[in-house]
Amino acid sequence: MIDLWLDDERDPEDPRVQELFNADAGMVWVKTVDAAMARLRQGNVGFISLDHDLGTTATGYDLACWIEQRAFHNELPRLAWRVHSANTVGASAIRRAMENADRYWIDHERNASEPESSL
Numbered sequence: 001m002i003d004l005w006l007d008d009e010r011d012p013e014d015p016r017v018q019e020l021f022n023a024d025a026g027m028v029w030v031k032t033v034d035a036a037m038a039r040l041r042q043g044n045v046g047f048i049s050l051d052h053d054l055g056t057t058a059t060g061y062d063l064a065c066w067i068e069q070r071a072f073h074n075e076l077p078r079l080a081w082r083v084h085s086a087n088t089v090g091a092s093a094i095r096r097a098m099e100n101a102d103r104y105w106i107d108h109e110r111n112a113s114e115p116e117s118s119l
Contacts, residue, residue: 001046003027006036006063007084008055021084023049033058037066040076047080050098052090061090064097071101071108078105 005012005027012023030036032054039045048067050060060083070076081098085091 001044002039003047003049004036004039004045005029005049006033006054006060007031007049007051008053010051010084021049022082023084032056033060033063033066036063040067040070040079043077045077045079047082049082049084050094052083052085052087052094059090060085061093061097064094064101068097068101068104071104074104074108078102078109 005023008031010017012027012029013025017023052060083091083094
């Protein structure tokens with residue numbers, strides 16, 4: 001499993017970024033929502049750290065909404081996540097979407113572990 005770092009500017013291998021944003025040198029750095037989606041579709045991402053402002057029209061919130069939808073439809077494995085954005089409004093929106101995704105993943109796990117009732 002890989003850890004994903006979504007940020008258009010901050011390199012997770014930079015010691016200052018590691019100190020300030022809790023990055024790890026082993027994280028796979030993606031700079032766009034499309035690149036993050038491509039990695040997530042591979043099914044081998046266990047953790048993602050999200051920035052909001054990416055210097056393009058797509059934001060970390062757009063990715064969080066995409067993750068939320070995939071979680072709702074049970075189309076994406078559960079992820080651990082963190083938000084490292086300095087944009088407080090954007091970070092809050094990302095957190096809400098990811099918290100919803102967590103609830104969907106928990107519901108799917110609960111439903112999968114419940115025995116089917118016989119009618």
